[in-house]
Structures are given as C-alpha cells and as structure tokens.
Amino acid sequence: MSENAPAPDPEQGDIVAPTPRRSTWSEMKTSEDWWAIWIGGLLLLICFLAFYLNLPNNFSEQLAEAKTAGEKPSVHSPLKPWLAKPGSWTQNPISSIFPPEKRNLLIPLCAVFFISLCAFSLGIKAMGHSVTKFAVGFVGVFLLATLAYILTGQVVAKRYNLEYALWALMIGLVISNTIGTPEWMKPALKTEFYIKTGLVIMGASVLFSRLLILGLPGICIAWIVTPVVLISTYAFGQKILKLESKSLNMVISADMSVCGVSAAIATAASCKAKKEELSFAIGLSLSFTVIMMIVMPALIKVLGIGPILGGAWMGGTIDSTGAVAASGAILGEQAEQVAITIKMIQNILIGVTAFGVAVYWVTRVEGKESKIKPDAWEIWYRFPKFVLGFVLASSVFSLMYVYMQGGDIIVPTMVKESSKVFRGWFFCLAFISIGLETNFRELTKFLKGGKPLILYVCGQSLNLILTLLMAWLMFSVFYKDAINELFNK
Numbered sequence: 094m095s096e097n098a099p100a101p102d103p104e105q106g107d108i109v110a111p112t113p114r115r116s117t118w119s120e121m122k123t124s125e126d127w128w129a130i131w132i133g134g135l136l137l138l139i140c141f142l143a144f145y146l147n148l149p150n151n152f153s154e155q156l157a158e159a160k161t162a163g164e165k166p167s168v169h170s171p172l173k174p175w176l177a178k179p180g181s182w183t184q185n186p187i188s189s190i191f192p193p194e195k196r197n198l199l200i201p202l203c204a205v206f207f208i209s210l211c212a213f214s215l216g217i218k219a220m221g222h223s224v225t226k227f228a229v230g231f232v233g234v235f236l237l238a239t240l241a242y243i244l245t246g247q248v249v250a251k252r253y254n255l256e257y258a259l260w261a262l263m264i265g266l267v268i269s270n271t272i273g274t275p276e277w278m279k280p281a282l283k284t285e286f287y288i289k290t291g292l293v294i295m296g297a298s299v300l301f302s303r304l305l306i307l308g309l310p311g312i313c314i315a316w317i318v319t320p321v322v323l324i325s326t327y328a329f330g331q332k333i334l335k336l337e338s339k340s341l342n343m344v345i346s347a348d349m350s351v352c353g354v355s356a357a358i359a360t361a362a363s364c365k366a367k368k369e370e371l372s373f374a375i376g377l378s379l380s381f382t383v384i385m386m387i388v389m390p391a392l393i394k395v396l397g398i399g400p401i402l403g404g405a406w407m408g409g410t411i412d413s414t415g416a417v418a419a420s421g422a423i424l425g426e427q428a429e430q431v432a433i434t435i436k437m438i439q440n441i442l443i444g445v446t447a448f449g450v451a452v453y454w455v456t457r458v459e460g461k462e463s464k465i466k467p468d469a470w471e472i473w474y475r476f477p478k479f480v481l482g483f484v485l486a487s488s489v490f491s492l493m494y495v496y497m498q499g500g501d502i503i504v505p506t507m508v509k510e511s512s513k514v515f516r517g518w519f520f521c522l523a524f525i526s527i528g529l530e531t532n533f534r535e536l537t538k539f540l541k542g543g544k545p546l547i548l549y550v551c552g553q554s555l556n557l558i559l560t561l562l563m564a565w566l567m568f569s570v571f572y573k574d575a576i577n578e579l580f581n582k
Contacts, residue, residue: 120478125286128216130482133293136212137486140511144170144503156499165502170510177201178517179242181251189246205518206235216286223280230281234529237264238521258422261521262386265528274529284526288415289479291519292433296486298508298516299430310567310576314409315439318559323350323446326552334544339458340366343450344374345545349552352440353378353412363451364458377549378412383531386416390423401576404428405564408435410556415523422520431568437480 121127148168149155155166177198179189191197210231217227241261244250250260268274274282323346330342344366348357357374360366366374389411393403407420408431417436421429490508494500568576 123219123221125220126289126478128219129286129289129293129479132212132216133290133482134486136515137294137297137512140170140172140507143172144507144511147171152499168502168506170507173510175201175204176511176514177205178514179239179246181246181248183248186243189243202239205514209518213283213286226280230278233275233278234281234522234525237525238518240264241521241525256422257521258419258524261524262419262528265525266531269529269532270534278529282526282530284415284523284530287519287523287526288418291516291523293479293482293486294512294516295433296483297490297512299434299487310572311435311438313567314405314435314560314563316442318409318563319350319439319442322552322556322559323347325555326350326548329551330548334548336544336548338370340364341370341373341545342548344370345377345548346552347446347450348374348378348412349549350556351442351446352414352436353382356443356446360447360450363447364454373545377545379531381549381553382412382416385411386420390420393424400424400428401431402564402568404431405435405568406561408432409439409560409564414440415527418520419524437483440480
C-alpha cells in the first residue's frame with residue numbers, strides 16, 4: 094500500500110511506529126515510491142533519446158528558416174508509430190483497433206503492453222513479490238484498460254466528454270460489485286504504483302514555470318486549509334462527539350484532511366493506533382473517495398465552476414492522488430494538472446503531519462512513558478518520494494525547453510507523441526485497479542451511523558467549504574491574471 098506502511102505487532106495487533114534505523118539506500122532499491130521514479134525516469138530518458146538522436150542533421154538550419162518564416166519545423170518522434178491507444182469508432186468497436194484504410198493498432202498496443210509489463214515487473218521483483226502472479230494478473234488489468242479506451246473512443250461518448258478515467262473506474266466497479274474481482278488478477282492491482290509512475294512521467298509535461306505559478310496558490314490551499322481542518326476535526330471529535338479512542342479520532346482526521354490512505358498509515362504509526370482503527374479509517378476514506386471522485390466533477394459542471402478552480406477544489410479535498418487524477422481527467426487537461434499539483438503539494442504534509450502527531454502523542458497524550466521517539470528523520474521517511482521524481486522531471490525538461498536549441502519544439506512533441514501515451518496507460522491501469530479494489534458490500538459497515546461517520550462527514554464538509562473559499566481567493570482573485578496567462582498561452 095505504501096513504502097512507509099508500519100509493521101503490525103504480532104502479539105498486540107497494533108500499529109508499531111517505524112524507527113529511524115531504516116536505510117534510505119535500501120529503500121531506493123526496494124520501495125514502491127523509488128521504483129516509480131526509476132521506471133518513470135527510464136521511460137522519459139528513452140523517449141527523449143529516441144527523439145533527439147533521430148533529429149535531422151540540418152535541424153539547426155530548419156529552425157533558422159522556420160523562425161524567419163514565422164513557423165515551426167515539422168519533427169516527429171520515431172516512437173510514435175509504435176505507441177498507441179485505441180482510436181475512434183462509430184458503430185463497430187473493432188475499428189478502434191483495426192481502422193479501415195489505416196494501419197492497424199494491434200502491434201503498437203502490444204508494444205505498450207510489453208514495455209509496461211517489463212518495467213513494472215522489475216519493480217515487483219525488487220519489492221519481493223511474485224513476478225509470475227503479477228504478470229498473469231497484469232494481462233487482465235491491461236485488457237480492461239484497453240476496453241476503457243475503446244469505450245472512450247466511441248463518437249457519442251467523445252461528444253459528451255466521457256473520458257477513459259470514468260470508463261475505467263466504472264468497469265472496475267461493475268466487476269468488483271457483481272461477480273467479484275478474480276483472485277488471479279489481484280496481484281496486479283497496484284494502484285499507487287501505476288499512478289506514482291504516471292505522475293513522474295507527467296512531470297515532463299508540467300513545465301517548471303507553470304509549477305512555480307501554481308505552487309504559491311497551491312501552498313496557500315494545501316498548507317493553510319489542511320492543518321486548520323485537521324486540528325478542527327480532531328478537536329470536534331474530542332470535545333463535541335467525545336470519541337473514546339483518541340487514536341481513531343486522529344487517524345480519521347488526518348486521513349480526511351491530508352491525503353487519504355498514506356496519511357492514515359503514517360499517522361497511525363505516530364499515535365500507535367490499533368490495526369482495526371486503521372482499517373476503519375481506510376474504509377471510510379475509500380468509500381467517500383469513490384463517491385467524491387464521481388460526484389464532484391458533475392457538481393462542478395452543474396455549478397458552472399471553471400476547470401482550473403474546479404481542479405484546485407478537487408485537488409485539496411479528494412483523498413487519493415489516483416482519484417484526484419481521475420476526477421481531474423473528467424474535467425479536462427487543465428483541471429487534471431491543477432488538481433494533481435495541489436494534491437502533490439498537500440502530499441508533502443504527510444511527513445510533517447506524522448512527525449507533529451508523534452510529538453503531540455509523546456508530550457500530551459502518552460506522556461514521558463511513551464515508546465515513540467519522534468525524530469527529525471521521520472519527516473524524510475514519511476515524505477512521498479515519488480514527488481521528487483515529478484519535480485526533477487519537471488525541472489529537467491523545463492530547462493531543456495528554455496535553453497536547448499529547439500527545446501520549445503522538442504519537449505512538447507516528445508511528450509505528445511511518446512511519454513504522454515505511457516502516462517495515459519498507467520493512469521488507466523490505476524483507475525481500473527481502484528474500481529476492482531472497491532467492493533461496496535464490504536465497505537457498507539463503514540458507512541453505517543455512528544460518531545466516526547459523523548466525524549468524517551463534518552470534517553470533510555468543513556474541508557470542502559474552506560478549500561473552495563481559499564481556491565477561489567487564490568485562483569480567481571489574487572492570482573487570476575497569472576493563472577489565465579499561464580493556461581491561455
């Protein structure tokens with residue numbers, strides 16, 4: 094679930110706080126976050142080198158001539174014919190893969206499948222899981238992702254902007270809540286692995302100038318609203334609802350206000366929450382995440398909220414990074430980029446929150462006899478490392494865009510014709526996995542009445558109101574001109 098998941102105590106069944114003895118070097122070879130960086134970085138490197146080494150010898154001359162004529166030279170990635178997704182179709186879905194009078198897409202689809210399988214299998218092997226079981230399940234997940242893309246390509250679906258994220262989620266939900274997710278497919282349901290790798294690749298398309306402009310309002314949204322909601326929700330649970338378990342209260346508050354499952358796990362380690370309390374909080378998070386990722390895009394459209402403001406609202410309120418990406422994709426590319434950027438800025442608070450909760454628990458809840466020893470290294474251990482990959486990719490390709498000869502042509506073309514294809518497939522695999530992992534029958538017990546449910550609903554309601562207000566101030570008032578200029582270029 095997370096590279097930083099705490100180990101259960103076999104005798105007590107409680108969540109045990111991680112110790113600062115872990116080796117970062119060891120984690121770089123075995124953890125999911127780091128392997129998302131290695132895979133995403135390797136694919137970006139391959140995509141760039143394939144494009145750069147294939148540039149014509151007279152590319153400089155073409156640039157000069159095109160600049161004189163006020164045009165751009167026409168260059169393409171050699172990988173473009175080998176990487177694809179199903180195309181458009183009207184009546185026969187087979188034509189999405191075998192279009193009439195055009196080259197069929199079977200070989201490019203097989204190429205994407207083979208490259209993806211090999212790349213993720215390396216990470217699966219390094220993390221100590223069965224590559225064989227993963228590969229068997231991956232075949233099924235990839236076929237379902239292909240089906241989602243085929244449904245997206247139908248002309249009527251395209252007209253109503255029914256994106257692949259929604260189809261992928263619905264396919265997974267239908268299967269998991271009817272016949273059930275097949276056991277042989279479960280080893281390949283690596284939602285966070287897929288989405289983290291896709292986000293690292295996405296870094297190449299989010300130029301650093303854009304990240305800097307979105308960063309300041311994003312910090313105001315994520316780093317001001319989030320602590321306020323967390324502290325307010327915890328105080329509400331203790332003083333108004335009077336929850337018996339302080340640790341359950343804290344885990345639910347952090348889960349809802351920060352970023353879902355990862356924050357819940359990190360916080361549970363810091364406050365020694367019991368295993369069943371963590372499971373309960375995760376169940377609430379999964380249930381409301383699925384609801385919000387479907388309802389919020391529709392609500393935003395009904396209210397007439399723009400994609401940029403809507404993306405910021407979703408990025409600060411929907412718990413899971415994968416769900417944020419899915420919801421943003423439904424509203425369009427602008428909403429997707431803004432939502433993911435806000436969520437990534439918020440993800441940074443995982444380590445800060447875990448460390449702060451550990452200090453609070455030692456000094457205010459458990460006192461001097463507590464076995465938890467908060468340490469500054471805990472922030473590093475809890476930090477979602479894949480964010481480093483995203484920022485590094487954004488920085489490198491931003492520098493190329495500005496300083497490389499023809500970078501303003503090379504970078505966008507490379508992204509559009511190669512790396513963006515991988516990013517889309519990895520996101521689609523993640524959305525399929527989210528659906529297949531969500532069984533409403535198993536989660537109904539988390540949605541029944543009770544103080545924890547009231548706590549989550551009230552806290553999330555406060556989160557929705559404050560985040561929308563702050564997002565409106567940042568994106569529609571204080572930074573309105575900068576944001577409009579950024580997305581209208």
